[in-house]
Amino acid sequence: MYDTTAIEEAMNDVAACRYGGIExxxxxxxxxxxxSIRNWLDEYGLDLYLVMSEWVTDEAAVDRITSDIEMAAETxxxxxxxxxxxxxWYDDDTVAQWLGTxxxxxxxxxxxxxxxxxxxxxxxxxSEIQRYLDxxxxxxxxxxxxxxxxxxxxxxxGDVTDGIERFADxxxxxxxxxxxxxxxxxxxxxxxxxxxxxxxxxxxxxxxxTDLGEGVIDFSAVExxxxxxxxxGHYTIEVEDQTxxxxxxxxxxxxxxxxxxx
Numbered sequence: 379m380y381d382t383t384a385i386e387e388a389m390n391d392v393a394a395c396r397y398g399g400i401e402x403x404x405x406x407x408x409x410x411x412x413x414s415i416r417n418w419l420d421e422y423g424l425d426l427y428l429v430m431s432e433w434v435t436d437e438a439a440v441d442r443i444t445s446d447i448e449m450a451a452e453t454x455x456x457x458x459x460x461x462x463x464x465x466x467w468y469d470d471d472t473v474a475q476w477l478g479t480x481x482x483x484x485x486x487x488x489x490x491x492x493x494x495x496x497x498x499x500x501x502x503x504x505s506e507i508q509r510y511l512d513x514x515x516x517x518x519x520x521x522x523x524x525x526x527x528x529x530x531x532x533x534x535x536g537d538v539t540d541g542i543e544r545f546a547d548x549x550x551x552x553x554x555x556x557x558x559x560x561x562x563x564x565x566x567x568x569x570x571x572x573x574x575x576x577x578x579x580x581x582x583x584x585x586x587x588t589d590l591g592e593g594v595i596d597f598s599a600v601e602x603x604x605x606x607x608x609x610x611g612h613y614t615i616e617v618e619d620q621t622x623x624x625x626x627x628x629x630x631x632x633x634x635x636x637x638x639x640x
Contacts, residue, residue, distance in 0.1 A: 380624070382405060382406050382409035382410065383409075385402065385406050385410055385414075385415070385418065386418050388400070388402075389418050389419065389421075389422045389424055390422060391624060391625045391628060392422070392424060392628065393422040393423060393424055394625065395625070395628045395629045395632050396632065397424070397615075397628070397632060398424070398425060399424050399425035399426065399427045399612060399614075400419075400424050400425075400426060400427065400614075401426075401427050401428045401429070401430060401459075401614045402415070402426070402429060402430070403429070403430045403432075404429055404430060404431050404432055404443070404446060404450060405432060407429055407446070407449060407450055407453055408446060408449070412449050412450075412452035412453045413452075415453045416452075416453055416454055419453075419454065425454075425456070425612075426453050426454055426455040426456070427455070427456055427457060427551070427612040427614055428455055428456065428457040428458065428459050428492070428520075428551060428612075428614070429450040429453060429455045429457075429458050429459070429489075430458075430459040430461065430494070431443050431458065431459060431460050431461055431480070432461065433461045433462075433463070433464075434460065434461060434462055434463050434476055434477075434480070435463060435464070435467075436463075437476075440476045440479055440480060443460075443480055443483075444479060444480060444483040447480075447483045447484055447487045447489070448487050450487070450489070451487040451488055451489050455489055456489065456490060456612070457489055457490040457491075457492050457520075457550065457551050457612075458480075458484040458487075458489045458490070458491055458492065459492050459493075459494050459520050459551070460477060460480050460481070460484075460491060460492065460493045460494060461494055461496065461499075462477065462493065462494070462495075462496065462499045462500045462501040462510075463476070463499060463500050464498065464499055464500070464575075465498050465499055465500055465502060465570065465571065465573055466500075466573040467500070468500065470500075470509065473500045473501075473510065474509075474510060474513040474514075477493055477510055477513065477514060477517060478513060478514045478517070481493075481514045481516045481517045482514075482516060484516070485516040490518055490550050490551075491514075491516050491517050491518065492517075492518050492519065492520040492550050492551050493507075493510055493511070493517055493518075493519060493520060494520040494522065494525075494553075495507045495519065495520070495521070495522060495525055495526065496522070496525050497525050497528060497529075497567065497570060497583060497584075498570040498571075498575070498580070498583070502529060502571065503529050503571075504526075504529060504530070504541065504544060507519065507545065508544075508545075511545070511548050518548055518549070518550030518551070519545050519548040519549050519550060519551075520550070520551045520552070520553060521541065521542065521545060521549045521551070521552050521553070522552075522553040522555070522616075523538050523552075523553065523554055523555060523556075523557075523595050523597070523600055524553075524555040524556065524557040524587050524593075524595065524616075525553075526538045526541040527557055527594075527595060528559075528563070528567045528583075534559065534564070534594070535594070536593070536594035536595040536596045537596055537599060538595060538596075538600060539599050539600065539603040542600070542603040542604055542607060542609075543603065543607070546607035546608070546609070549604070549607075549609055549611070550611055551611055551612055551614070552604065552609070552611065552612070552613045552614070553613075553614055553616050554590060554597065554600070554613055554614065554615045554616065554631075554635065555587050555588075555590070555615070555616040555617075555618060556587070556588050556589060556590045556591065556592055556593030556594070556595050556597075557586050557587055557588065557593045557594060557595060558586055558588045558592060558593040558594065559586050559593075559594070560582045560585070560586050562578075562582055563582060563583065563586055565579075566578070566579040566580075566582040566583045567583060570583055584618075587616075587618040588618075589617065589627055589630055589631050589634070590615065590630075590631045590634040590635055591630075591634040591638075597634070597635065597638045597639070598638040598639065601638070601639040613635075615628075615631045615632060615635060617631055
């Protein structure tokens with residue numbers, strides 16, 4: 379919701395809603411510099427939970443990411459998220475090699491490397507998540523409620539706790555977002571899994587994401603399952619598909635999370 383020129387505004391809004399921390403993209407660190415990021419974090423009393431990489435689109439992207447990991451670490455970020463390649467672009471060994479290269483550089487810089495499982499990417503299905511976690515000693519999982527929902531064993535019910543149970547030992551960070559599936563969502567999901575990136579499939583899949591409490595996911599069960607499995611890390615609420623009144627949506631989302639978990 380905030381472009382690279384509005385990071386201080388974003389931090390002000392996040393702090394105003396009584397969030398404790400924030401996640402930002404690597405491109406925003408590049409544009410503003412680590413020193414400015416640190417100064418704004420201090421000014422608004424926020425922790426930087428994670429810096430998210432650009433998409434791993436090719437070898438050049440891997441090189442750019444690894445070259446800038448030290449800069450990301452200088453912001454004081456605890457974790458570094460990795461966005462995997464688009465589905466069917468590369469073979470499994472290539473993806474594993476690239477994720478491992480970024481994970482190694484991240485760990486060497488003192489941050490936790492976290493792969494973001496994500497619809498329409500090489501790390502989509504639970505079996506794929508497991509494969510790539512097993513391919514790197516350092517790699518942990520960024521568990522995303524809305525991106526796990528379409529591939530979990532309880533789909534189309536809003537229970538994603540099977541993913542938490544399966545990957546409990548690997549979850550190092552959590553994205554919270556809700557999903558209100560469109561009528562054709564299952565067909566769109568399956569098409570993306572097969573590599574059919576027709577615009578209708580992309581829009582109907584990703585525009586199903588919504589504010590917490592406006593979709594089907596049981597967030598009380600999410601929090602309870604994570605807590606029972608010993609998770610004590612950070613949560614980031616992702617406000618997607620809301621281009622107007624970002625402060626209002628940020629407040630509504632954190633209020634819903636607190637209502638169901640306190």
